[in-house]
Every structure is written in structure tokens, then in C-alpha cells.
Amino acid sequence: MYASALQQIKLGDWLTLLLGSIFIALLAHKLWGGDLADKAIIRSGGKIFREVSLSLDQQIDVSGPLGISRISIRKRKARISSDPSPRQYCVRQGWLQQAGEIALCLPNQVSLELAGNTKKYDSLNY
Amino acid sequence: MTASIIKFDSTAEDHHIARMAAVALGLTVLESAAPSPLPGVKPGLANIVTLIVLARYGWRTAAWVSLLRVVAGSLLFGNFLSPGFFLSLSGAVFSLLVLALAQHLPSRWFGPVSHSIYAAFAHITGQMLVVYLWLIPHTGIAYLIPIFATAALVFGTVNGLIAARFMNNAETPKPNVIENPA
Numbered sequence: 001m002y003a004s005a006l007q008q009i010k011l012g013d014w015l016t017l018l019l020g021s022i023f024i025a026l027l028a029h030k031l032w033g034g035d036l037a038d039k040a041i042i043r044s045g046g047k048i049f050r051e052v053s054l055s056l057d058q059q060i061d062v063s064g065p066l067g068i069s070r071i072s073i074r075k076r077k078a079r080i081s082s083d084p085s086p087r088q089y090c091v092r093q094g095w096l097q098q099a100g101e102i103a104l105c106l107p108n109q110v111s112l113e114l115a116g117n118t119k120k121y122d123s124l125n126y
Numbered sequence: 127m128t129a130s131i132i133k134f135d136s137t138a139e140d141h142h143i144a145r146m147a148a149v150a151l152g153l154t155v156l157e158s159a160a161p162s163p164l165p166g167v168k169p170g171l172a173n174i175v176t177l178i179v180l181a182r183y184g185w186r187t188a189a190w191v192s193l194l195r196v197v198a199g200s201l202l203f204g205n206f207l208s209p210g211f212f213l214s215l216s217g218a219v220f221s222l223l224v225l226a227l228a229q230h231l232p233s234r235w236f237g238p239v240s241h242s243i244y245a246a247f248a249h250i251t252g253q254m255l256v257v258y259l260w261l262i263p264h265t266g267i268a269y270l271i272p273i274f275a276t277a278a279l280v281f282g283t284v285n286g287l288i289a290a291r292f293m294n295n296a297e298t299p300k301p302n303v304i305e306n307p308a
Contacts (some may be wrong), residue, residue, distance in 0.1 A: 004291075005287050005291065008237060008238075008239065008287055008291060008294065009237070009239050009287070009288035010234075010236060010237045010239070010240075011235050012231065012232070012233055012235030012236035012237075012240055013235075013236060013237055013239040013240045013243075013286070015235075016236070016239070016240040016243050016244065017239075017243065017279070017283065020243055020247065020278075020282075021279065023247075024272060024275045024276055024279060027271055027272045027275055028272040031268050031269060031270070031272055032272060033272055049191075076176045102204070
């Protein structure tokens with residue numbers, strides 16, 4: 001059964017299969033690869049509060065309507081380590097590493113977005 | 127009151143196309159009963175019929191069968207003119223356009239498996255275009271493309287193999303020997 005099924009595949013079909021596989025690999029690399037981020041963009045109330053490089057480990061406090069959101073940068077990763085928002089979604093998002101990743105603390109109007117050299121697309125695009 | 131009879135002339139070819147479309151429709155219904163690992167990923171078994179019709183009766187008949195299947199299927203499932211219908215339609219149209227080109231590949235080297243794979247890729251291309259241009263105009267859907275492309279390659283190959291096997295069976299009359307079912 002399987003052997004006879006394989007006989008149906010002609011040489012050009014193998015070529016098609018190979019091309020298709022390469023194409024998928026390229027697609028996955030291009031779309032999923034996601035270059036590592038170089039800088040973090042911190043916004044408060046919709047305006048850019050600071051743009052900081054990820055190469056320097058530091059903590060930044062951003063004040064919003066509810067209080068202070070604390071952003072930590074360590075080992076080229078960034079996270080919101082504490083925030084006064086009731087549901088703590090942005091804190092629970094944990095460390096961000098790839099360009100385009102973003103953590104939003106809506107109640108406190110603070111966001112942390114990572115960007116690379118080339119901004120391909122962001123995860124929030126309204 | 128006189129009974130009014132609406133009659134229109136139908137040729138044998140019309141009947142033949144209708145029969146093939148009905149088979150394709152049956153496969154669509156069958157497939158919709160099977161669970162899908164990811165919404166939107168379907169084997170597309172009906173395309174086996176399209177492939178066989180393409181190889182035997184040419185592109186025009188295949189286009190009829192495929193488009194009839196899409197329209198009749200949407201009536202059957204009740205999603206005519208809904209987003210789902212346009213997704214099916216764009217997929218079918220793109221597949222048919224690519225098949226129009228792919229059928230001219232030298233048949234010595236390229237069989238239904240190639241046709242099926244190219245058509246499957248065209249299918250998701252058409253669908254992703256509709257999704258992006260109309261339903262979800264957001265670049266975030268790019269994340270899903272590799273998954274859909276993988277599904278296209280796998281299911282395209284499988285459908286092509288099934289189609290090739292059907293065609294071979296039909297070409298060589300079976301000897302009166304019971305095959306080993308394994």
C-alpha cells in the first residue's frame with residue numbers, strides 16, 4: 001500500500017515537495033524568527049516616556065494615574081516588575097525579549113514595547 | 127390550475143459535471159464532520175475530485191465542478207455569501223488559476239501530487255488575501271501563515287496521492303484477483 005503510494009510520486013513531484021518544504025522553512029524563519037530587540041519603548045498616557053537601550057541593566061519607575069509602574073531591564077530582556085493595575089496582566093506577561101513584543105498596563109496607562117533595528121510589525125496596530 | 131413545468135435543456139456533460147460536483151460535495155460534508163486541530167485547517171478532500179476531473183476532462187470541467195461545489199456546499203451549510211463562503215470561493219478560484227498553469231507541466235515528470243501541492247498553496251494564498259484585505263486587516267495574521275503553509279503541503283501531498291491512486295486504478299482494469307487487504 002505505502003510502496004505503491006510512493007510510486008505515484010514522480011521525480012518532478014519530489015522537486016515540488018522539496019521546493020514546498022524550503023518555502024515553508026523560509027516563511028517560518030522570516031515570520032517567526034523575530035529578531036532580538038535592541039531597545040525598549042516605554043509609553044505613559046499614550047506618549048513616549050523614554051526609549052532605553054536593553055544593553056544597560058536598570059530599573060525605571062513610571063508614574064501613571066494609579067501609581068508607579070516599575071520596569072526592569074536585565075540581560076537584554078525587559079519586563080514590568082510591578083504595577084498597581086488590579087489584574088496584573090502586564091506583570092504576568094513576564095520577560096519580553098523579541099522585537100514587537102509588548103506589555104500593556106491599561107489601568108495605569110503604561111506600556112512597554114520592545115523594538116529592533118528594523119520595525120517589521122508590531123503586535124498592536126490600531 | 128395548470129401545473130407549470132420549467133424545463134431547460136441539459137446535456138450529458140451537464141449531468142456528468144453535476145455528478146462529479148455531488149461527489150465533491152459529499153466529501154466536503156464528510157470532512158466537516160471530522161474534528162480539526164486548528165480552525166481553518168482542513169484536508170480539502172473535495173479537491174481530490176477536482177484533480178481527477180482536471181486530469182480526465184480538462185480545466186473547464188474542473189472549474190465547473192469546483193465552483194459548483196463551493197456554491198452548493200455553502201447552500202447546504204447555510205453560509206452562502208457569508209465570510210466562510212468567500213473564503214472557500216477565493217481559495218477555489220486561486221487553486222483553479224494555478225491549476226490552469228500547473229496542468230501544462232510536463233506530465234512525464236509532474237503528476238497529480240504536484241498539481242495538488244501547487245493548488246493547495248494557491249488555496250491558502252487566496253484565503254489569506256481575503257482574510258487580510260477584508261476580514262482581519264492586521265499583520266498579526268502573518269504568524270499563522272507557516273502553519274497554514276505546512277498544512278497545505280501535507281494535505282496537498284496526501285490528496286494528490288489519493289487522486290493519483292484513483293486514476294491509476296481506473297486506467298488499469300483490475301485483474302480478477304483479490305488483493306491482499308494489507
